[in-house]
Amino acid sequence: MAKPVRKRPKRPAKKRLSSAEQARIAEIFARFEAQESDPATELDYQSPFTLVVAVALSAQATDVSVNKATGKLFKVADTPAKMLALGEAGLKPFISSIGLYNTKAKNVIALSRILVDNYGGEVPLQREQLQALPGVGRKTASVVLNELGVERAIAVDTHVFRVAHRLGLSSGKTPDQVEQDLLRIVPEPYLTRAHHWLILHGRYICTARRPNCDDCPVADLCPSRHLFMSAHPGGSRGPS
Numbered sequence: 001m002a003k004p005v006r007k008r009p010k011r012p013a014k015k016r017l018s019s020a021e022q023a024r025i026a027e028i029f030a031r032f033e034a035q036e037s038d039p040a041t042e043l044d045y046q047s048p049f050t051l052v053v054a055v056a057l058s059a060q061a062t063d064v065s066v067n068k069a070t071g072k073l074f075k076v077a078d079t080p081a082k083m084l085a086l087g088e089a090g091l092k093p094f095i096s097s098i099g100l101y102n103t104k105a106k107n108v109i110a111l112s113r114i115l116v117d118n119y120g121g122e123v124p125l126q127r128e129q130l131q132a133l134p135g136v137g138r139k140t141a142s143v144v145l146n147e148l149g150v151e152r153a154i155a156v157d158t159h160v161f162r163v164a165h166r167l168g169l170s171s172g173k174t175p176d177q178v179e180q181d182l183l184r185i186v187p188e189p190y191l192t193r194a195h196h197w198l199i200l201h202g203r204y205i206c207t208a209r210r211p212n213c214d215d216c217p218v219a220d221l222c223p224s225r226h227l228f229m230s231a232h233p234g235g236s237r238g239p240s
Contacts, residue, residue, distance in 0.1 A: 015184040024221050028167060029190040031217045032197040039196035041147050043067060048123040048148060049115070050074050053083075053108055055143045056135045061098045069095045080112040080121050107135025125150045139175065146195055154182045154195045159202025166206060166224040 017025070032039075042063040045051035050070070058066045073094040077083040083091070088109045095101045111133040115121055124130055125148065130141045142155035154160070156175035160182075164170040170181035186194045205216050211228050213219050 015181070017185065025169065025185055026187050028169075028218045028221050029187060029194065029197065031221075032201070033190065033193070035217055036197070036200070039193050039200060041143065041196065044070060044074075046074065046078060048125065048144070049080060050078055051144055051147060052111070052123055052130075052133070052136065052140070055140045056107060056111075057095060057098055057104055059104075059140075060100060065098055069098055080115040083108060083112040084116060104135065110134040111136065127151065142179075143195070146192060149192070152183075152191045154179050154186070154191075154198075156182075157199065158208075159206075160195065160198040162208060163198045163202040163206050166211070166222060167218070168223040 043054040043058060044067045045054050054066055054070050057069065077086045088105050091105045091108060092101060095105060098104065114133060115123060125145065127141055127145060130136055130144065131138060139155045139157065142153035145151035146153040146155065156178045161175060161178055164178050164182060169185060170178040172178035172181050182194060205212050213225050213228055216222065219225050
C-alpha cells in the first residue's frame with residue numbers, strides 16, 4: 001500500500017494553560033506512551049478502501065464484531081469494483097450481524113460506486129472529498145486520515161468524549177467542541193496518537209459505568225477519580 005502524502009492542516013490556536021496544567025497534561029500522554037508507544041486502530045484493514053469500509057461499519061458496533069464480518073467480506077470484496085460486483089444484496093449476508101446493516105450496506109455500495117466513477121477506484125484522501133462519501137462523516141474521515149498518517153486528527157467517539165471530560169481535558173458539549181479542545185491542548189509529539197490512546201483507555205480502563213481506577217496509569221492525575229472511588233469504597237473494579 002503506497003504511503004499517503006502527509007498533510008498538516010492548520011492547528012487551532014493553543015489554549016492558555018497554567019504551567020502546572022501543561023505539565024499535568026504532558027504527563028498524562030507521556031504515561032500513555034510508556035504503556036503503548038505506537039497505538040493503532042483495532043479494526044483490521046489492508047488498504048485505504050478497506051479501512052474506510054471497516055470504520056463506516058463500526059458505527060454503533062464493536063471492533064470485534066466488525067473484524068469478524070470483514071474477515072470474510074474482504075476475502076471476496078476488498079476493492080470498490082469487487083464490492084460493486086458483490087452488490088447490496090450480496091453484501092448484506094456478510095454484515096448482517098452488525099447493527100444498522102441495511103443502511104450500511106446501501107452506503108458501502110454507494111460509496112464504492114462513487115470511487116469507481118469519480119476517483120478511478122481510489123479513496124480520496126482530502127477531507128472534503130472523503131466526508132462527502134455516503135456513510136462517511138467527520139468522525140469516520142478523521143479516523144481514516146489520522147490512521148493513514150495523512151492528517152493529525154482526533155476523532156471523538158463516546159470513549160474519547162467520556163475520557164476527555166473525566167480527565168479534565170475538555171468541557172465541550174459536542175464531539176466537535178471536544179475535538180477542538182483536544183487539538184488545542186495535546187502536546188505536539190503526542191497529537192497523532194492521542195485519538196488511539198484515549199479510545200483504548202476508555203474501552204479498557206475508564207469504562208462508562210465502573211471505571212477501573214485501581215489499574216489506571218493516570219489515576220493520580222485525574223480530577224474525577226474521587227467521584228468513582230467514593231461511589232465504590234471497596235475498590236473501583238467491576239463490570240463495565
